[in-house]
Amino acid sequence: MARFQIEKGERFALDKSEGLEKVQIDLNWKSGADLDASAFLVGADGMIMDDADFVFYNSNRRANPETGEVESFNKAVHGNKAHWRAATVPVSADGSVLGSADDLGDNEEGDESGETMHVDLSKVSPKVQEIIFCVTIYHGDKNGVTFGAVREPSITISNEETGEELCKYNLKEKFSTETAVEAAKLICNDEGEWEFEAVGEGHDGGMQTLIDIYA
Helix, strand or coil, X not given: CCCEECCCCCEEECCHHHCCCEEEEEEEEECCCCEEEEEEEECCCCCECCHHHEECCCCCCEECCCCCCECCCCHHHHCCXXXXXXXXXXXXXXXXXXXXXXXXXXCCCCCEEEEEEEEEHHHCCCCXXXXXXXXXXXXXXXXXXXXXXXXXXXXXXXXXXXXXXXXXXXXXXXXXXXXXEEEEEEEECCCCCEEEEEEEEEECCHHHHHHHHHC
């Protein structure tokens, strides 16, 4: 169980005195739909500074999921790009954020699904002010599926090295038409310390709306 539960708009300070550098972000939900986790690393102007700072399942900058090292497509090794994408995970331009392998959401409707992202705070570029964690419904607008069909969405931040859950946010907002949700974000405050903020902001238009906001 997480040490703290926070509500929309509240923040949880990550304590550097505990030697916290690597954190794990778990986004969970119950739905038979295909949901995708993504992250935007933005600067002081609220925009990404590099295409790779939009970390999502189809990113072209990818890494080995075990080592975090960038792994470019190699036909001799991977055969084709579909195999390359399946064997790797998306990674941000500075190497600080490793995205999730895609959970295709083919479970029964009542089963829990989710995706996990990893953040190494020691690698975050000093130009990055916020890391926003989002969830979108794959082709939700096209297929008429919204977050109204998603139950018990939550986001948890944990100390990756110890496995301790630090803070959890249960999204209690009633989303009906929305196909994209900004769940939470990491914010670098004026003292240069990281804080985890519960956002819970829904949008129509799916992933494209988020791209329009941050890119």
